[in-house]
Amino acid sequence: MQMLQNIDLLTHPYPEYLDQPNLVTSQPLNEDATIKLLLQAYQESELDFTYYEASQKRLANAIASNGSRTLGFDQINNYKLTSYEVLTTWRPQSLGPPNSFHIHEDISEILALLPEDIAKALTTPSMISGLVDIVLDRGRRPCAWVFGTRQFLVKSDRIVTPEDISYIVEKVGGIGNDNRASLEYQLHRISAIRNRNGDITGLTIRVGRYIEGNVSLIADILAAHEKNILFLGEPGCGKTTIMREVVRQLANKRDVYIVDTSNEIAGGSDIPHPCIGLSRRLMVPSLEQQAAIIMECVENHSPAVMVIDEIGRSNEVEALRICKERDVRMIASARGNLHEILKNKQLSGLFGTSSLSSELCSEPMFQVIVELYRGQYDAWRIILDTVQSVNAVLTNKDCQVQVRRRLKDSNGFLLDMQSL
The missing domain is CATH 1.20.5 (Single alpha-helices involved in coiled-coils or other helix-helix interfaces)
Incomplete structure (x- = not known):
């Protein structure tokens, strides 16, 4: 008892009930x-x-x-x-180092494409850091999407002219049959809108960025070599930016090949952008040939990991099924969320279902799904059990999935469970 008192701990409140309180001394x-x-x-x-x-x-x-x-x-x-x-x-x-990003972006190449008055409006630091898309439509005011909001770039009486469109297209070097173009040694993308005569009436200029460290939320999943991962989300949610860092990290230890739809991951040059590290890139001449390029990659190069930026057609789904049968790890992206993909006749096969069926017909091609949302770059929804989640959606049952939230300047993250 005296020892407890000496270290400021409570003694027994009823010492008379102790059998032998003085055992040590006696x-x-x-x-x-x-x-x-x-x-x-x-x-x-x-x-x-x-x-x-x-x-x-x-x-x-x-x-x-x-x-x-x-x-x-x-x-x-x-x-x-x-x-x-x-x-x-x-x-x-x-524990690894604190969550930190190193953002690589070269906006100067985009500014050099634009008419001077439009480019000038994009030079402020706040505009540059949040710039996602520049939208130019003939007869309308030029605008940009910055941090998820539309911002007009010039006064109300300044509209985009046919000469503005031609000026940019000429500097880019023309627009391809898929209505997309890219810049040499850059990650930016230019997409065109045409009228029924084939004339270009609008342009969307997407800012391409390379962000080191932005896949820290799924370090455990990337380390599991057997897990195929599908990134889902609407355009502008960051799928391609994330996949650039995924391929760089995986290529440090494994033989990684990229089937690069429209050259978005590694840029439009014959020499791929350094952001992909040691991985190799196969260009896709047209969207119709993407499935054939996937098969060519598997048959000619025997990759350990294959990365496909955007899956959108049923023949690509069939090509991925063959990749899975040959034990190639697959990292891919598609537009939409799980509910939308399951209703898509072209893509429902990714999860072993038919759009006409209410049950699994075969094993899903991807064990893990990462759902991304525009403007929520530090909060990812993670589906770790695709079979369970797909069955839950098909049978209208509840299913819990993870939501991981990045902690700034920390080497940890927050985890919540959420209904699918």
Whole structure:
């Protein structure tokens, strides 16, 4: 009791009920046994205090995040999902560096394409950092999409003229049959709108960026070599930007090939953009030939990993089925979300279903789905069990999926569960 008082701990409130409160003094142990037991007690109490410290951290983090779990990736154990508080308390060396991005963007190449007055409106730092698309339609005011909002670039009496369109198309070097063009050694993309006579009446200039470190939210999934991953989302949600970093990281250790739809991942030059690291790129002459290029890649190059930027047609789905049968890991993207893809006659086969069926017909080609949403670049919805989720959608049952949210300047992230 005196020992407890000496370290400011509560003594037993009813000592009269203790069987032998003076056991140690009445029957002293020998010196060696006393030292051994005291050391054991000290080590156990130190461990208890460590548990207490981790528990306090978890409580504080849960309060700060409104009940969300804070997790991290245990790099020593193949990036296994682990309690952030456990890692910071017991294995801080296993945590990676804080979440940080290195954004590579060269807006000057885009500005050089534009008429001077339009380009001038895009030179402010706030405009550049959030610029996604520049929209130019004949007879209308030029505008841009910045951080998810439309911003007009010139005064109301300035409209886009046929000469403006021709000026840009000439600088680009022409627009292809797929109504897309890219810039040499750049990641930007120019898309055209034509009238019924084939004349170009509008242009969309998409800013291409390369962002190092933007796939940290799925480090565990990338480390699982057997997992095929499908990124889903509407245009402008960041699918292609994310896939650039995926291929760079995977190519450090594996033989990665990119089937590059419209040259969006690695740019339009014969020499691919450095953002893809050690991976190799196959260009697609036209959308109609993409399935054939996928098969050519498998048969001629035997890739360990194949990356396809945009799946959109049933013959591509069949080509991917053959890739899966040959144990090629697949990373791909498509437009829409899981519910929309399951209703799409061209793409429902990705998940082993038919648009006319309410049940799985075969095993899904992708084990993991990552749903992305425009403007929510730090919150990804992760479907880790495609079979369970597809069955839930087909039978109108509830299914819980993960939502991972990046923590700024931290090497952890927040995890919530959400109904599909």
